[in-house]
Amino acid sequence: MQSISTLTLSELPLFRGLTVEDLTKLKCHLHLKTVSAGANINLVGQSDQALYIILSGVVHLQIDQLNGTIVILATLEPGEIIDNLGMTDKLEYPTSAVAREDTTLLWMNYSVFREHLNTMPVLAFNLIGMMTNRLHVMYKKLQLLAAREVHERVAGHLIALAEKYGQQRDNGEVYVPRRFTQSELADHVGASRVRVNQAVALFKRCRYISIDKHLYITIYDVAALAAIAGYIGAPLYNF
Structure with a gap:
């Protein structure tokens, strides 16, 4: 070799x-x-x-x-x-x-x-x-993982993805150019896929996030996700 x-x-x-x-x-x-x-x-x-x-x-x-x-x-x-x-x-x-x-x-x-x-x-x-x-x-x-509710854990993990992979756009949106299936999100937050799907669907309805055909995530409202995850007053992420 x-x-x-x-x-x-x-x-x-x-x-x-x-x-x-x-x-x-x-x-x-x-x-x-x-x-x-x-x-x-x-x-x-x-x-x-x-x-x-x-x-x-x-x-x-x-x-x-x-x-x-x-x-x-x-x-x-x-x-x-x-x-x-x-x-x-x-x-x-x-x-x-x-x-x-x-x-x-x-x-x-x-x-x-x-x-x-x-x-x-x-x-x-x-x-x-x-x-x-x-x-x-x-x-x-x-x-x-200490968060009691699944939607709180999902919001926290989305913030973590923004910290590690996010690309901030001029309009304030954060684009995460990494493919993450909902099964993988479930494994990250220690919850069932059904519960994670429900949390993701809620965030999409609220226009906090969107997921494109490549399974890449765009976060429209970082502050809202941070509040759900309990990060109020803490730094959200550093680019």
Whole structure:
């Protein structure tokens, strides 16, 4: 399988700021792996002795509940690490990591990675920063799931989509150029598809949002969704 260049490695958040010498050392221990859409990269309860970095594609960190429903805790994209919190202490994974689309990964044996952490302070600093960001995302997700009503959770998730992907137009609308099915929205907010469909239909009737034929969302009234989600007085999003 084709190897990866040190230039490409230097552009990844985990390896940013490392010297060419350090990148060359790391490159010797990194391997490429491809997984198909829908494949499990790791399963809850397992202990994987490898570090994974996403090069392309999208991966969901999710919890499979006893009643058969899924709750998506985080959407990981290129440059992000899969479950680096569990990996650091060689704990069992508390979540499943599932490829949303065909995905290419870099992986390294955990024990080798730990040795490099001990000798490369910049690598350790980058890892801490990524772990902090992950905790922030998880905290916001817990806030969302704590909402009692499904329509409140849906409104909060739409605001989260605006924060991460939104493109603000001159008229104040926010366009989210990412495809999200209502089944996926249901998985994000921990509710049934029927209840999510009802919330989405309500927001469309109120002209808070619209969804085009590509399943891309336009938000017309961010303030209204923020109020429903309980974000009054808080920053809505930053572009």
